[in-house]
Amino acid sequence: MHKIRKGDRVQVVAGNDRGRIGRVLTVIPEKNRIIVENVNMITKHQRATQSLRQPGIVQREGTIHMSNVMPICPECDEPTRVGFTEVEGRKMRVCKQCGEIFE
Numbered sequence: 001m002h003k004i005r006k007g008d009r010v011q012v013v014a015g016n017d018r019g020r021i022g023r024v025l026t027v028i029p030e031k032n033r034i035i036v037e038n039v040n041m042i043t044k045h046q047r048a049t050q051s052l053r054q055p056g057i058v059q060r061e062g063t064i065h066m067s068n069v070m071p072i073c074p075e076c077d078e079p080t081r082v083g084f085t086e087v088e089g090r091k092m093r094v095c096k097q098c099g100e101i102f103e
């Protein structure tokens with residue numbers, strides 16, 4: 001089980017986008033990488049094709065390593081370390097700052 005999940009709000013803690021906050025769009029667990037909205041934007045040059053008549057420059061998010069972000073606790077609203085706890089047999093994440101349990 002990973003500490004970061006799709007839909008989480010996270011803060012970037014390393015790299016060029018340090019300090020930026022966004023929502024996790026995609027998790028690639030086997031690579032420990034994630035895609036966060038508006039973080040690590042890369043520019044792609046798109047050629048005109050049958051389906052795409054407007055060639056040009058497209059910006060989209062590149063992947064970043066999970067260790068470069070910290071999840072933002074919904075309770076303290078700050079980037080925090082996450083631990084795990086078991087609630088009625090289910091493994092849940094817990095904020096190490098305030099103790100709030102979140103899925």
Ligand SMILES: [Zn+2]
Nearest residue numbers: 073076095098
């Ligand atoms: Zn918290």
